[in-house]
Amino acid sequence: METGFTLCSRARDRTLEAVREPEVALRTLLELTSVLAGDLSLDEALAAATDAALQLFGGQHASIRILDESGHELLCGARSGAGLEERPLTFRQGQGVVGWVVDTGEPARLDDAQADERFVSFEEQSYTIGSLLVVPLTNLGRVIGALSVTSETRGYFSEDDLVLGHLLANCTIGAIERARLQRLALTDAQTMSWSHAYLKPRLEEELRAGKETGVAVLLMDLDHFKNVNDTWGHAVGDRVLRAFADVVRQTIRRKDLLFRRGGEEFVVVMPGCTLDDAERVAERVRTTLASEPLDGGEGIHVDQRVSIGVALWDGAESASALEARADAAMYDAKRGGRNQISTAPPAGL
Structure with missing residues (x-):
């Protein structure tokens, strides 16, 4: 002993x-x-x-x-x-x-x-x-x-x-x-994610570099987040957003990039990946979030869920078009009942 x-x-x-x-x-x-x-x-x-x-x-x-x-x-x-x-x-x-x-x-x-x-x-x-x-x-x-x-x-x-x-x-x-x-200079101070202003130029940069390796976008929206602010106030809501951003950062790959699009919407840009890679990471974010409440501070723990749209770049479309397809897929997930992932069909379909 x-x-x-x-x-x-x-x-x-x-x-x-x-x-x-x-x-x-x-x-x-x-x-x-x-x-x-x-x-x-x-x-x-x-x-x-x-x-x-x-x-x-x-x-x-x-x-x-x-x-x-x-x-x-x-x-x-x-x-x-x-x-x-x-x-x-x-x-x-x-x-x-x-x-x-x-x-x-x-x-x-x-x-x-x-x-x-x-x-x-x-x-x-x-x-x-x-x-x-x-x-x-x-x-x-x-x-x-x-x-x-x-x-x-x-x-x-x-x-x-x-x-x-x-x-x-x-x-x-x-x-x-x-x-x-x-x-x-390029960061959302509240969540320490990359800012929305930086999303388009950085996504365009990744598309230029990703013709051979693939690029995917995850668009995430916290379900019923307004209820958090209405129930506990914006200070708790801000901490929940920070906690969510931490969960995403620790769940995605090291080379992936997290952006705050605004409000409770976040975007992950995934260079060098396949559609299977993107769907696997998206599901890991969703299940990780569903498995444990987020810390809102002051002893408050919030059960939060997320809807995620997944879109894989077709090799030709613009950054705005790729983001729009991910956005449409996210709204499909919302309409399907929330707390789920929806994958965008190929561009042009």
Whole structure:
């Protein structure tokens, strides 16, 4: 039987081994710096950082959360490791260890996460967190988010890991902030999705590049969303929209693009895919949403459903025509009873 002392000793052995081979950590940081020097989107920069965190520390899960435009909620930007099939968790500033780190600007290293009063557990989480390392992401003196790494083993992280965590954050923050500012000009601030104004030019760009590989569009409309605003108010409605956008981002493929078309309508542009690919992703979004309520904050959980129209580009039609076919398919799903997927017939039929 392993005691707490054994667990801590094993964690120290892991740290000492890493210290004996500092070139491994240095090489990982240099590779990350090289990747981040490229022209990456915000999603790509965040994913590169969480992947690097798992390479540096091991552990079971790494994530980055970024403050939304209100400065009150921490949205999941990227995750690597365990639990990727689960709905991402959203924290408010000050909530949980991640919220505490963002609120105070101080790092946190928890040898026994379950025993720490700041730690918040979630029943839907499939893996157990034994220890936790969280460092703030700070730009020009302002905390914009946090990087966290977990392990199922108590006492897994050392003080040296805190130093390494800060180095990782410092290597990452410039690229994240640069990509974040570029994205803000083209982003719906409420949901951190791409804006409607950016949809047409980006879709046209994907069509030019996708003649050989295929492009599909999903057009999604939340069913009876007006009832959410009428029942709980627009503040809850806004949080539900953000939660839905998080679900979609974590369900679609990494190369797919999420846009907010307006109101409760969202569009996913899927480069390099077949009709089967698009229908499979659409069904995954629908079933994921139907399986668990969305967090509206203030203890409110909203059962929400979605109707989705799917359209595959025919290789010749315009971006507007492709979007219109997806839109018509979405309305077919509405007329068919909602909470379902409808696929547009080929163009011209």
